[in-house]
Amino acid sequence: MKFTEGMWRLREGIRIDWMSNVERLSVDNETVDLLLNKLQRHRGDTLNSGTITAQITSPLEGIIGVNLVHWAGALDQGPHFELASSTGHVQIAHTERQSLRYGSGPLSLAITTAPNELEFNFTGADKPTTKLTGHSWRSIGYVSDQTTEKSRWEDGLYLERQGYMLAELDLSVGEKLYGLGERFGPFIKNGQTVDIWNEDGGTSSELAYKNIPFYISSAGYGVFVNNPGKVSFELQSERTTRVNISISGEELQYFVIYGSSPKEILRRYTALTGRPSLVPAWSYNLWLTTSFTTNYDEQTVTGFLDGFRDRDIPLGVFHFDCFWMKSYQWCDFDFDSDMFPDAAGYIKRLKERGLRISVWLNPYIGQASPLFREGKENGYFIKRTDGTIFQWDNWQAGMAIVDFTNPAARTWFSDKLTHLLNLGVDSFKTDFGERIPYKNIRYHDSSLSPTRMHNYYTYLYNQTVHATMLCHPDHTSKGNAVLFARSATVGSQRHPIHWSGDSESTFPAMAEVLRGCLSLSLCGFIFNSTDIGGFEGTPHPSIYKRWVQFGLLATHSRLHGSSSYRVPWLYDDQAVDILRDAVKRKIALSPYLLSSALEGSKTGVGVMRPLFVEFPTDHNVYALDTEYMLGDGLLVAPIFNEEGVVRFYVPQSKEGTDGQWVSWFDHEKVYEGGKWYEETHGFETLPLLIRPGAVIPVNWKMKGAEEDPLDGLEVLVNGRLDGEVKVDIVNPDRTDEVLKVVTIGMGPDGVVVDQEGVKVVRVG
Structure with missing residues (x-):
């Protein structure tokens, strides 16, 4: 949400109490609490203005959380995301009225506590003098909006304002942002306004079915906002040097997640929010x-x-x-x-x-369904605050929505x-799950906020x-x-x-x-x-x-x-x-x-992944969204026109890896890394390239993915290998188990395999 008109002016009816000073702080085991207030010139400045409490924690190594609270009197309404946590990985150093350093493994947060010099600086172990992100001048604030229906002028002194917590995180030059769920617009999120709010909008829309308040930065970190409700991101779309995060209410918690590579960031993020489950x-x-x-x-x-x-x-x-x-x-x-x-x-x-x-199914019960009466009599549906069942005709006539909090x-x-x-x-x-009402709604579990x-x-x-x-x-x-x-x-x-x-x-x-x-x-x-x-x-x-x-x-x-x-x-x-x-x-x-x-x-690394996840040192790949890696060894460049013309980039292999990329369809066709190519393909082929040094298990004898992968197993090897490579062959009866480990290494005559019954095919 935008609150400003340019760099100096606020929108009419908007007031922001900016935090500029650390009034006091306390350290309790692995938690730091700071009382933040506005610029302090004299003791009178402590009157007639708000404060924000900032609590610093670390749920897991390499992750630091900042919880900003304006008024603490609100009910602790759920739901809450299920997050993992551990202890014993935090180091805290404090110099009175100067600075505080909060360390969590390879991630550090330095807070300037000198009078009126509030600043947060996150840094990583690989570049300890380079700021990842943080808060500089006027970047933590509480917003009061008196332009909504909540404000009644006749209330005088007791006039209420809609409040928002606002945290603005600094960006560096050239930094690129990604993620925030399944978004169909520009892949790089810089310059966009993104509201985390599930909607049924189709794929040709800024709306999204899968909204995730988490983004990854090309600078080596991710940011996760711990709130299941509506979170608004202004990604260089209000302040061109910042990501502005705002939430309606009195509390905002975010976590900075460090990683020396995108894969490491994803590993830490899914350690916090849950590892992906496997499928048959x-x-x-x-x-x-x-x-x-x-x-x-x-x-x-x-x-x-x-x-x-x-x-x-x-x-x-x-x-x-x-x-x-x-x-x-x-x-x-x-x-x-x-x-x-x-x-x-x-x-x-x-x-x-x-x-x-x-x-197919959805969580709705049409009024004509025999189950509607059963659900009504037993209280299985979401209700309005007056006790009646929420119903509408959008989708199924008179449909109700199953209350899964019951x-x-x-x-x-x-x-x-x-x-x-x-x-x-x-x-x-x-199907569905996005068209969920939130106004004048009451759940079976009345402690839950309908908005959240x-x-x-x-x-x-x-x-x-x-x-x-x-x-x-x-x-x-x-x-x-x-x-x-x-x-x-x-x-x-x-x-x-x-x-x-x-x-x-x-x-x-x-x-x-x-x-x-x-x-x-x-x-x-x-x-x-x-x-x-x-x-x-x-x-x-x-x-x-x-x-x-x-x-x-x-x-x-x-x-x-x-x-x-x-x-x-x-x-x-x-x-x-x-x-x-x-x-x-x-x-x-x-x-x-x-x-x-x-x-x-x-x-937490997807089978289908952007090229920069696999090649973070090749800066040419950070803008690419029309090709992808399938696993770590195959590059796919789909063709998006009737003529069959495709222009694609081949990434640079990591240092120390020899060889060229090879076409899946024609092993005589090779590609140099770090170059662009333009080709015309018939419908029988497309750019599907095997990475230098890749080891790809395949089985052309299989009639279905659930069949025995060992009977007829082959291993495609492109070029020389940098040492021994072990390939897990997964048990199709239990996809969380390894059926066999195939070891591929370099012998005097080239690539050899130390497992019987596995054919090695040299493709480059």
């Missing part, structure tokens, strides 16, 4: 859906499945979208008997084909899902579904489960996976969902998916085929549309060939993808 191996196969508003019944679905089988296109999952239930009754969790008269028998027949089954409602919802799991359903597409619950609701919703699946016998022995979720907040990486939401069927939309995937990956989400071909409209065959190439070089791949189907033969015969090749290529790569995901579950 079968979920990496191709998903096909009924699409949304299309007509479908058992005959239609069976025809599609026969078409894939007859054309030799491997298919792993079939998804029933909304109209598997009767209209106006979403969600009642029952198959429409008119369209599917023998749902249990049909699911059984589908599973006999080797398919997994997914069904344990009984969670059990009720979970029981409905368990019935479907018992029928043979394997996964749920947990607006974003947090999706966490409880998806947590409920994910936990239900993990408790079911079909999933318990595997230790994992998979959703297809649209909305998210901090910690939602524990409930994978997430897809990008409703995109148009255009090349620009394809590019914007890639930006969304890359931004979300910088917030600890290691999996991603899109609606291949786009959701709205019917894609031109060229768009469909290029999106197939891109979508099958992601962790999860789903053909889905709104009013038109996404089966390839409806576009042209070449689309069938392109999809077949792309699916088989992805299945062959599944040992590599599962290994990358296992590593990501430990570090």
